[in-house]
Amino acid sequence: MGKALVITSGKGGVGKTTSTANIGTALALMGKRVCLIDLDIGLRNLDVVLGLDNRIIYDIVDVASGRAKLAQALVKDKRFDDLLYLLPAAQNTDKTALNEQQVADIVNDLKPDFDYVLIDCPAGIEQGFLNAIAGADSAIIVTTPEISAVRDADRVVGLLEQHPLQEEPRLIINRIRQHMIDDGQSMDVDEITRHLGIDLLGIVYDDDDVIATSNKGEPVVLKTDNPAGQGYRDIARRLEGESVPLMQPKEEKKETAWQKLIGWFRKK
Amino acid sequence: MQEDAAVLRGTKDGYRIILDDQASVKEIFTSLKKLLDSLQSQSEFSKPKTISFDIKTGSRLLSSENRSKIEKMFADSKSFQVHKISSDVITKEKSDQLLEEGNIHILDNIIRNGQQVEIQGDVLFLGKIHEGGKLIASGNIFVFGEVKGIVQAGVPNFENKMIIGDVHTAQQVRIGEQFEILDDTNTGKIHDGTVIYVNDLHVIDYAKVEDIKEINPKFFNQIGGIVNG
Numbered sequence: 001m002g003k004a005l006v007i008t009s010g011k012g013g014v015g016k017t018t019s020t021a022n023i024g025t026a027l028a029l030m031g032k033r034v035c036l037i038d039l040d041i042g043l044r045n046l047d048v049v050l051g052l053d054n055r056i057i058y059d060i061v062d063v064a065s066g067r068a069k070l071a072q073a074l075v076k077d078k079r080f081d082d083l084l085y086l087l088p089a090a091q092n093t094d095k096t097a098l099n100e101q102q103v104a105d106i107v108n109d110l111k112p113d114f115d116y117v118l119i120d121c122p123a124g125i126e127q128g129f130l131n132a133i134a135g136a137d138s139a140i141i142v143t144t145p146e147i148s149a150v151r152d153a154d155r156v157v158g159l160l161e162q163h164p165l166q167e168e169p170r171l172i173i174n175r176i177r178q179h180m181i182d183d184g185q186s187m188d189v190d191e192i193t194r195h196l197g198i199d200l201l202g203i204v205y206d207d208d209d210v211i212a213t214s215n216k217g218e219p220v221v222l223k224t225d226n227p228a229g230q231g232y233r234d235i236a237r238r239l240e241g242e243s244v245p246l247m248q249p250k251e252e253k254k255e256t257a258w259q260k261l262i263g264w265f266r267k268k
Numbered sequence: 269m270q271e272d273a274a275v276l277r278g279t280k281d282g283y284r285i286i287l288d289d290q291a292s293v294k295e296i297f298t299s300l301k302k303l304l305d306s307l308q309s310q311s312e313f314s315k316p317k318t319i320s321f322d323i324k325t326g327s328r329l330l331s332s333e334n335r336s337k338i339e340k341m342f343a344d345s346k347s348f349q350v351h352k353i354s355s356d357v358i359t360k361e362k363s364d365q366l367l368e369e370g371n372i373h374i375l376d377n378i379i380r381n382g383q384q385v386e387i388q389g390d391v392l393f394l395g396k397i398h399e400g401g402k403l404i405a406s407g408n409i410f411v412f413g414e415v416k417g418i419v420q421a422g423v424p425n426f427e428n429k430m431i432i433g434d435v436h437t438a439q440q441v442r443i444g445e446q447f448e449i450l451d452d453t454n455t456g457k458i459h460d461g462t463v464i465y466v467n468d469l470h471v472i473d474y475a476k477v478e479d480i481k482e483i484n485p486k487f488f489n490q491i492g493g494i495v496n497g
Contacts, residue, residue, distance in 0.1 A: 042382060053399065053400070054440060
């Protein structure tokens with residue numbers, strides 16, 4: 001029996017969809033069977049990030065309303081030979097097209113066949129959010145080192161405390177910019193984790209390749225040398241129960257004017 | 269006395285009952301009853317055999333209630349049945365629908381992500397379909413615009429419909445219940461003037477405009493028009 005995890009944040013644009021795609025892909029790379037569910041009905045993106053958008057025939061609303069069978073709607077990612085599947089969202093309706101019971105039923109139908117069911121939650125705390133948490137065993141909260149994102153994450157943690165899932169929520173801090181933390185312009189990892197009071201699952205450094213790979217429909221974890229990809233691979237390993245030390249920031253060489261001068265002389 | 273409101277005529281195609289469109293519905297029912305009764309008594313001596321009738325209502329459109337009343341009258345008699353009830357006239361609604369289906373609709377709008385445009389009949393598409401947009405037609409689709417979404421012809425299940433034009437950038441093409449996902453393996457088959465159709469094996473296939481006569485011989489008749497000389 002697999003585990004259903006909902007990836008949520010409250011705030012939009014912090015990287016829920018990117019995280020879902022990358023954690024799912026990282027788990028598939030580890031040989032796990034993973035099904036990703038896109039619940040952002042009306043504004044679906046997970047299919048695009050995975051490069052599966054042209055393969056959609058049926059969607060989750062078709063399944064919930066009985067127009068299609070669950071197996072018909074699942075889109076297989078050919079890169080991972082039977083390990084990674086997507087249940088896409090509908091595009092021509094809205095979040096109220098589903099209710100909590102329908103989503104819970106679908107998730108429960110998927111759990112026996114997969115090791116992980118990752119649910120990509122839409123932004124906001126309305127019906128879409130309620131649907132997303134309905135079938136989940138545990139939540140992963142995504143935030144960025146920005147006050148507004150942390151506020152919204154705090155609100156979501158509060159809501160989850162009112163309707164607790166089987167397991168405690170865990171935190172991913174996304175888009176970390178080390179130089180801003182060093183300059184004291186943004187909150188650091190410890191500060192955010194302590195403020196929210198939940199376990200830290202992982203951190204992901206901000207990287208241009210995240211956008212570049214997403215534009216090509218290839219999650220960044222597929223790039224072996226990328227720090228953001230490394231962050232997501234570490235998260236996947238921690239989900240599997242391994243203890244992986246937190247990634248250390250890249251040492252950025254800061255040369256003083258004097259050192260630069262010496263270097264210049266050495267080149268000569 | 270006035271002529272009967274229901275008259276029996278024999279034609280080379282079989283028996284036909286003509287209901288006078290100037291008579292009242294009440295008169296029609298009385299006279300139809302009378303006619304059936306007399307036919308019944310005449311046929312009692314001959315061999316029992318079911319006879320079916322075509323019923324013509326002239327310039328009158330029977331309400332569905334009256335239609336079922338007539339059908340019931342025939343069903344009650346042992347040896348008679350209605351083949352079909354037809355009229356010389358149709359409702360405006362029906363005629364609009366027929367026009368709609370027979371027309372070629374010219375579209376030049378942008379169909380954006382999540383939008384779905386549904387058309388009865390053929391479509392001449394000059395606009396753009398963005399990724400995630402859908403153009404659905406019950407007839408054929410002729411594409412001159414740019415398609416990056418999904419084009420679906422022959423909805424719900426007309427597999428003799430076609431998609432003509434350069435749709436190699438589309439996400440999917442669908443005809444009736446058949447579909448094909450376009451990716452690197454098959455976009456090379458689509459160029460300007462490609463005809464996408466469903467072949468005898470019920471699989472989506474690609475051909476050139478020159479091949480249409482072979483694929484679907486009736487295609488050019490249905491468009492019509494007057495050719496001089």
